[in-house]
Amino acid sequence: MNDTDTDFVVMAWRALLARHAEVSCVLERELSDKHGLGVSEFEVLERLAEGRSSCQEPGEVKFRVQGLADQVHLSQSALSRLIARLEREGLVARALCEADRRGVFVHITEEGRRRHAEATPTHRAVLSAHLFPHLVDAGCAKPAEDAAPEDATSRHA
Amino acid sequence: MNDTDTDFVVMAWRALLARHAEVSCVLERELSDKHGLGVSEFEVLERLAEGRSSCQEPGEVKFRVQGLADQVHLSQSALSRLIARLEREGLVARALCEADRRGVFVHITEEGRRRHAEATPTHRAVLSAHLFPHLVDAGCAKPAEDAAPEDATSRHA
DNA sequence: GCGCATTCAATGCACAAGCATTTAATGTTG
DNA sequence: CAACATTAAATGCTTGTGCATTGAATGCGC
Numbered sequence: 380m381n382d383t384d385t386d387f388v389v390m391a392w393r394a395l396l397a398r399h400a401e402v403s404c405v406l407e408r409e410l411s412d413k414h415g416l417g418v419s420e421f422e423v424l425e426r427l428a429e430g431r432s433s434c435q436e437p438g439e440v441k442f443r444v445q446g447l448a449d450q451v452h453l454s455q456s457a458l459s460r461l462i463a464r465l466e467r468e469g470l471v472a473r474a475l476c477e478a479d480r481r482g483v484f485v486h487i488t489e490e491g492r493r494r495h496a497e498a499t500p501t502h503r504a505v506l507s508a509h510l511f512p513h514l515v516d517a518g519c520a521k522p523a524e525d526a527a528p529e530d531a532t533s534r535h536a
Numbered sequence: 537m538n539d540t541d542t543d544f545v546v547m548a549w550r551a552l553l554a555r556h557a558e559v560s561c562v563l564e565r566e567l568s569d570k571h572g573l574g575v576s577e578f579e580v581l582e583r584l585a586e587g588r589s590s591c592q593e594p595g596e597v598k599f600r601v602q603g604l605a606d607q608v609h610l611s612q613s614a615l616s617r618l619i620a621r622l623e624r625e626g627l628v629a630r631a632l633c634e635a636d637r638r639g640v641f642v643h644i645t646e647e648g649r650r651r652h653a654e655a656t657p658t659h660r661a662v663l664s665a666h667l668f669p670h671l672v673d674a675g676c677a678k679p680a681e682d683a684a685p686e687d688a689t690s691r692h693a
Numbered sequence: 694g695c696g697c698a699t700t701c702a703a704t705g706c707a708c709a710a711g712c713a714t715t716t717a718a719t720g721t722t723g
Numbered sequence: 724c725a726a727c728a729t730t731a732a733a734t735g736c737t738t739g740t741g742c743a744t745t746g747a748a749t750g751c752g753c
Contacts, residue, residue: 384664385660385664388660388663388664388667388668389660389663391667391668392559392663392667395552395555395556395559395667396556396579396609397609398552399552399553399556400609401609402549402552404609417739419739422553443701443702444701444702444703445700445701445702448692452553452554452557452558452561453692453740453741454692454740454741454742455692455701455702455703455741456702456703456704456740456741456742456743457692457739457740457741458702459702459703459704460703460704460739460740461739463703464739479700479701479748479749480747480748480749481700481701481702481746481747481748481749482700482701482702482748483701483702483703503542503545503546506545506546506549507541507542507545510545510548510549510552511545511548535605535610535611535612535614535710535711535712564741574709576709576710600731600732601731601732601733602730602731602732610710610711611710611711611712612711612731612732612733613710613711613712613713613732613733613734614709614710614711615732616732616733616734617709617710617733617734618709618710620733621709636718636719636730636731637717637718637719637731638716638717638718638719638730638731638732639718639730639731639732640731640732640733692740692741692742
């Protein structure tokens with residue numbers, strides 16, 4: 380790999396960092412302000428709502444903690460606490476797994492489904508508006524009624 | 537924007553999250569283990585070493601804190617503390633700005649240049665190996681002597 | 694059946710990050 | 724010049740995260 384390739388990779392990495400920072404920063408604020416959810420919380424709810432897991436028996440709608448952690452790119456401990464937060468809010472529930480009593484099954488509650496459904500339009504609106512801004516500028520999307528006009532008070536980036 | 541577009545955007549976002557998590561996780565560990573630097577620390581050192589700033593007088597090699605914060609996607613307070621850490625290690629130095637005595641100029645030290653130069657091969661190696669893994673598989677890069685064979689003990693993802 | 698390594702989830706701990714506030718220096722307006 | 728608004732950076736505080744460890748339940752070898 381020569382210098383030109385290296386430069387290209389570095390530029391690509393910086394671009395990825397910039398995009399990630401931009402989108403996740405806005406997403407965090409919008410979801411948090413309007414729905415009291417963090418990005419990771421939303422992501423976990425979404426996986427649970429979709430009801431597909433890499434670590435479950437076929438037909439099951441319950442998840443192991445570890446399986447969720449992989450999907451949302453969090454450590455096992457981080458997810459353990461995240462689940463605890465969601466449980467405190469009544470959005471998910473833990474159920475012990477009879478087959479292997481070390482394990483814990485997590486599933487979404489009705490309240491959780493409701494919150495996820497409420498937050499989804501905001502989530503999609505932010506992604507549409509910020510992930511591919513050039514597409515939006517070209518007129519492929521409406522400004523999205525959910526995305527506030529941006530009061531721009533000291534957002535950190 | 538129709539449902540298909542929305543699905544596409546969501547998939548793109550998840551892909552971006554996955555790539556970001558993968559690369560920054562490995563990068564964090566490699567830089568930290570081998571050079572005692574975090575990803576953000578390295579990024580700041582790199583900007584200082586490059587010596588270009590959006591907020592400096594032409595020809596200057598000193599940076600305002602705020603200008604750096606924008607480039608590395610950190611809040612002003614986070615960067616203030618990051619600079620403090622780097623200064624404690626002797627990698628950067630602060631100098632008050634005579635023109636506007638509220639401001640602070642940050643510049644890299646010789647020791648800082650050394651550490652950055654040491655860490656750069658590791659940084660590049662990780663990017664090459666993990667940012668475009670398909671390119672590497674195709675044989676466009678050597679495995680990079682810097683990137684350890686991955687002992688894989690519980691890396692969280 | 695009895696140890697011993699393994700695995701799952703929870704917890705202690707340390708630390709980096711963001712927000713809000715503070716302190717200091719500039720600018721601005723009367 | 725005096726009062727007030729603005730800007731730069733540092734700091735108090737809270738929170739989310741990862742690593743290491745713990746505790747419990749399994750699985751395995753003998």
